[in-house]
Amino acid sequence: MSSSFSDVAHSHKDFIEKTLQRFEEQLHPSANEDAELVTRAMFSVRNQAIKLRNYSAFTQILVCQIQDVRTTDVTISFTQKQISCTCPQKKLCRHQLAVIFKLSQYFISLQDWLTSWRAKKTVQLSTLASERSPESWQRMADEVLNYTFKEQRPIDSFLISSLLENARLKLQRQRPFEQEWQHLFDLYMEIALMKRLLQHAVKTGMSMDNNYFNYYLENAFIRMERAIDIISRTTKLFAAEPFFDALQLITRDILLLEKGATHFRLALYLQFWTKLFTEKKRLTAELSVLEKTNAPIDIDLNVVKALFYILLRTMTPLERIIQEMSLENVESFIDVAQQSLEKGYLAEATLILKKALPFLQTFIQEQLIPIRRQKYTRKLDVLYEQIDLTEAEELTLYAAFGKFGIEAFSDYLLRHARYNEWVALHQLYPTSIAYLEQSGLKEVVAHAPEAALPLYHFYAMDEINQKSRQNYKQAVRIWRSMKSAAKKAGKLDYFENYIDAVQQQFKRLRALQEEIIKSNLIAS
Known part of the structure; x- marks a missing residue:
């Protein structure tokens, strides 16, 4: 007995509804390419261009043929909850959407769906892109993000990368043609996406301490870091100054968020202020704002102020604020010291790193999660190699490393020809002859x-x-x-x-x- 579209639709209503909802979340009515995709999918349904080639009730696999510019096949595996198409397009295509429309029409009105979807359109992204100003770029980002974060509820962690990547690609299509503006556009949209995600996470109580969330943060950070490096090496356009002002405000907003992704927020802020915002006037103005800020956040602003004292080469307030170092903020101070070394400020970095020494053993052995300890001791070894330490300070450092710093301590003992102690170390922490x-x-x-x-x-x-x-x-x-x-x-x-x-x-x-x-x- 052959099956019809109606039979298939009613047998798999739940999957079809969820798939249509997922597609709807990916499609934005203000984006020309998305509007075109929906229009062409609807055209295929209305012109009876979709034929049911085969459906197996045993395997629950549906194969449909779509008469388009060239004939294509769409396959749906209801057991595996997957849909695919033979056309060259790798992501959502009009053929997949057309089949889901075809099946959906047995329990919803396609015209009502289309009207509702088009009603969400406010302004064409291309119109906003043609007006080059921070306000226009922000409206463009908001237009896409309001649709992405349309519900005030937590986003499932495994969906974060796909949702944000979809939003990023929609914005990327509006990228300026002029090369001198492209990287600034990329950076602005990345930071706008990041701000909105973090704000949404805080507001809805999303967990930011999971692999999915951290995966997105790490990849976004790499993209922003790359854009910052390119922009910092090129001559700044006078017309770009308002965009830098807007970026300054956005990065500050991210820093001053109530909580969440603490290390990422601080690292991002340090990237902007050590590589991109380097003018003394801008540095002084930002420090003034921070000194007046008393917002209850999970980042110690003394650490951030220390960075500005270093960049402005003011040692006295730096020495004073370093006295506020504690077990809770020592990692953040070390990040500031790393940035100082990269900028060539050896005296300032030395001051911070020596002050951090008494905290390191407890921090590494008790505060750091085990998976980070080996890598973090390597980072510390590289940093401390760049400053002058007394013998007592070196021993304090390597004692703090414990078994996670065997390699570094071994090198130290060999440099000082302390061979008996080298042997004792490797008896205390046995490994292998190799x-x-x-x-x-x-x-x-x-x-x-x-x-x-x-x-x-x-x-x-x-x-x-x-x-x-x-x-x-x-x-x-x-x-x-x-x-x-x-x-x-x-x-x-x-x-x-x-x-x-x-x-x-x-x-x-x-x-x-x-x-x-x-x-x-x-x-x-």
Whole structure:
């Protein structure tokens, strides 16, 4: 028995309604290309251009054929909740929309839907794009974003990237033709999208501490960082000054949000003020605003003020405000120090980094989530390498790193020829012979071979405890290296006695005895 569109529609009403709603969220009546897509999809329905080729009740797969400029097939898998088309367009196309319209007409009025959708149109985006002013660009962003965030409810985290990317692409179609304006347009729209998303998240109580949200933030940050770098290297147009004023206000609004994505907001603000807004007059005016601000936010404004004192080269207030450093804001101060080093302000960065030293151990071992500790200690090692530290300060730094800074501490101990301490470190935090060789074992053997002997014993015993022939072979390899180090230290007799003792201790491990005999370890 063959199925009809009516049968299919009523069997899968829930999927069809949800798909139409999803398509509606992607389409904006003020965008010419979206209006054209809807018009052509409606034309296909009204002209009976859609034919049902096949529907399987068993697999629940529907295949439709659309007579267009060229014939295309649209396939819907109702079980997998997927719709696809054979046309070249990768995203939503008029053919997919036409099939959903065709199925929807059995329980809604397409004319009512179209009227309602067109009623949301306020002004053509192309009209706004032709008027080059911050106000016009903001209206353009608002026109798209009001549609994207039309409901005052949290957005499902997994939808954030697709919704915002769809909005961004609609705005990108209005990009100026002149190359000197393009990157400024990109940056303005990115920051406008970001402000609206963060405001919506705060207002609706959305969770900002999840992988989906952070994925979007990271990608948006990379795009903005790239645009900032390009704009900062080009000559600023006089006509662009009002846009810079508008960007300054938007970045401040993001900074002064009540809560959420704290590290991202601060990092974004630092990017703008260290690379783009570099004029002394602008810096002074912004600092004045911040000093008068007492909004209850989750970013310590003392940290932000410290950045401006550095950029304005005013050491006295900087020294005063650094005294406000605490466990809660130490990471933000370190970010400011990093920016200072990038700008070449060594004295200011040194002041911050030395003040941060007493907080680092508790911050790394208790405050940072485990997945960040290894990477963050590498970042700190790079920063602290650029400033002069006393020996006591260096030891405080590496003690704070703990097991997450073994590589950095190893380098430090080797630089100071403290080979016995190097060995003790790697006994305290055992890894593998391969890691030891990467961390400087050969250098230790070259300068203090006797100090390395306990390490070889430790790792050889670890292999023996695994109780397999493969591990015994690895133990023998380690002993060969140990023999070489013993010979270099003039302790070959000690090594031979050591191997005799090992053979006696493990005389019941026949496979190990065979590997030792085959290796000729005791032969001179």
